[in-house]
Amino acid sequence: MEDAEPTxxxxxxxxxxxxxxxxxxxxxxxxxxxxxxxxKQALADLLSRFEWAADEDVTAVADAEIAAAQRDVARDMGW
Incomplete structure (x- = not known):
């Protein structure tokens, strides 16, 4: 049996x-x-992992929550 890829x-x-x-x-x-x-494949894999592993707390948020998250992340950018 082959070992799974390291994660x-x-x-x-x-x-x-x-x-x-x-x-x-x-x-x-x-x-x-x-x-x-x-x-590109790694980005596609990351999207797939989000869809597979993340609960709806991340993948099924409303537009207002996306905008709030964008503001929060950008708030302390400093550039």
Missing amino acids: VTLSLWRADAIVLFDWLATTDLDSVPITHPAQ
Whole structure:
């Protein structure tokens, strides 16, 4: 039996997760600049993991909550 691929566990701020999920779900990955095809695949994999592992607390939020998360994440950017 082959070993499964190694994995990494990440802990994200909820607002970051909402912003990332919304961006990934609404972006045409073919238009994202990449330097290697694996980069696009990794983004698609991340979207898939959000859809598979995240509960509706992140994947089924209303537009107002997405806007609030975007404000929260951008608030302390400093640039």
